[in-house]
């Protein structure tokens with residue numbers, strides 16, 4: 021009964037999704053046509069005294085990303101980069117015969133999963149592993165012979181408020197396994213989602229190599245009443261237009277703008293996201309259809325749920341995240357239970373105050389970190405935001421609780437950042453900010469940096485993380501008691517535009533790199549990926565309040581572990 025209702029709600033959601041997809045597609049097509057105009061001709065709009073210069077660039081789609089600037093690496097960092105890139109290599113999809121059609125691409129409606137019986141027979145017990153086999157087929161119903169589909173798997177029981185993420189293994193022959201830990205007793209339902217077909221991943225990969233500038237940025241230059249706006253990026257196509265070089269001297273992070281015609285490079289007053297250029301062929305767009313082949317559930321060929329019996333005598337608890345590919349936690353009764361040895365405490369407004377008494381908490385990153393600042397601001401009755409006259413979306417923000425001597429700050433990470441109008445004076449790199457902290461047992465450093473890097477080559481993200489890591493190592497050397505907490509990426513709602521600019525596939529790949537770069541350091545991770553994926557609420561770039569509370573409870577548990585006051 022319940023299942024039927026869920027299915028119906030799900031189908032209705034899909035209709036909505038299709039409707040919104042169409043609406044979005046129309047606006048993107050309009051946008052697309054505008055972009056073609058803008059990039060084909062050099063145009064100068066005169067709006068008051070503001071001139072927007074858009075240099076003539078090649079629209080040949082096959083330009084290699086050679087126009088991105090990668091800062092040079094030490095031999096050690098270069099080796100690490102090679103190993104990181106190898107570790108995230110995605111299976112190649114065979115080239116499809118032209119003209120491309122959907123027929124031979126992965127179709128969730130023709131694909132299914134099956135729960136494999138317990139090895140050696142018998143029933144499932146808490147602490148066992150459950151294995152699910154997933155067989156993918158194309159739109160003609162033919163089994164796929166190659167891997168590379170992006171699948172997500174979740175085990176859940178909504179009545180128990182329980183959920184855990186499964187580990188997906190690609191057998192590279194069209195079949196996949198999803199392996200789950202079984203942390204709770206009772207019913208457990210399997211959910212398998214095709215996020216992208218392997219063919220869609222191939223397109224996403226190609227977009228990054230050919231159009232790393234498909235999200236572009238701009239800066240306003242001003243002197244007296246005269247102003248000009250130019251395009252900026254770390255991937256700036258070479259033109260006859262000279263460049264302004266804003267490479268950060270301390271971190272070496274590169275950033276460039278086309279030089280304004282009349283004004284000097286020093287006249288740059290802000291940074292903002294420009295627009296989005298899209299160069300997808302019509303057939304390629306068909307690879308990203310909500311309700312068809314973009315984030316669609318697979319059917320089970322057989323039962324989709326199992327009953328888990330109590331733990332067998334003498335059997336160990338559910339394996340922790342130290343076990344390869346095990347989950348980092350799971351929900352039970354709506355509460356996150358971490359498997360890495362941390363006990364997650366439940367904080368209310370007054371225990372948050374007690375925990376943060378005498379501390380300074382510095383948060384750096386994107387809007388998903390800003391959500392945490394906002395949470396603390398709302399939760400602590402005596403924490404008052406100090407008016408720095410910042411733009412609401414941009415920051416920086418500062419909040420003070422004089423009575424309890426608490427300071428909380430937020431600052432966005434340096435470019436590339438898709439925020440509107442960040443003043444040049446407020447463009448800071450996380451590494452430099454961390455270098456500016458004394459640190460100590462009363463200092464908490466929190467950062468999250470991922471979503472604004474999706475459209476760029478991985479090398480740019482790797483370098484950014486390496487510079488941040490160097491700063492974290494310096495901080496922990498000079499002040500070993502400092503608490504450092506890193507937020508991972510998380511899955512989000514995807515339509516065509518979101519996919520091209522910020523797909524979960526881009527996030528997943530970056531997330532793997534993030535975890536590897538900070539592995540072995542005395543830092544704590546908040547596994548936003550699993551917390552969002554394991555939850556029954558829909559995936560969202562900005563997760564909903566219950567998930568934010570989960571993240572904050574873990575964050576505060578790292579700062580104030582049980583029995584330490």
Ligand SMILES: *[C@@H]1O[C@H](CO)[C@@H](O)[C@H](O)[C@H]1NC(C)=O
Pocket residue numbers: 067068
């Ligand atoms: C020109 O500038 C004035 C004053 O700053 C502003 O009110 C007006 O909207 C601007 N016009 C355009 C077309 O942007």
Ligand SMILES: *[C@@H]1O[C@H](CO)[C@@H](O)[C@H](O)[C@H]1NC(C)=O
Pocket residue numbers: 133134153154155163195321
């Ligand atoms: C998956 O496909 C293979 C090969 O066609 C078949 O042997 C196997 O039974 C299928 N497994 C499931 C779980 O459907």
Ligand SMILES: *[C@@H]1O[C@H](CO)[C@@H](O)[C@H](O)[C@H]1NC(C)=O
Pocket residue numbers: 191193194195
């Ligand atoms: C694919 O590979 C897996 C693991 O090697 C194997 O169990 C499965 O039978 C294979 N499936 C097909 C369809 O060949």
Ligand SMILES: *[C@@H]1O[C@H](CO)[C@@H](O)[C@H](O)[C@H]1NC(C)=O
Pocket residue numbers: 265266267269
């Ligand atoms: C930009 O400036 C940096 C730092 O001064 C320098 O190393 C780099 O070569 C410059 N790049 C270009 C393209 O001028």
Ligand SMILES: *[C@@H]1O[C@H](CO)[C@@H](O)[C@H](O)[C@H]1NC(C)=O
Pocket residue numbers: 021023207208323325326327
């Ligand atoms: C699966 O779920 C259905 C409906 O909730 C229930 O009737 C059935 O007993 C469950 N099966 C197992 C094996 O738990």
Ligand SMILES: *[C@@H]1O[C@H](CO)[C@@H](O)[C@H](O)[C@H]1NC(C)=O
Pocket residue numbers: 368369370371
């Ligand atoms: C907050 O939690 C603490 C400890 O669990 C409890 O003693 C206190 O009554 C709670 N305060 C409120 C306002 O709920």
Ligand SMILES: *[C@@H]1O[C@H](CO)[C@@H](O)[C@H](O)[C@H]1NC(C)=O
Pocket residue numbers: 369395398399400401
């Ligand atoms: C407690 O915190 C919540 C946010 O978590 C906030 O909405 C609420 O107003 C706070 N209550 C008090 C008494 O400050």
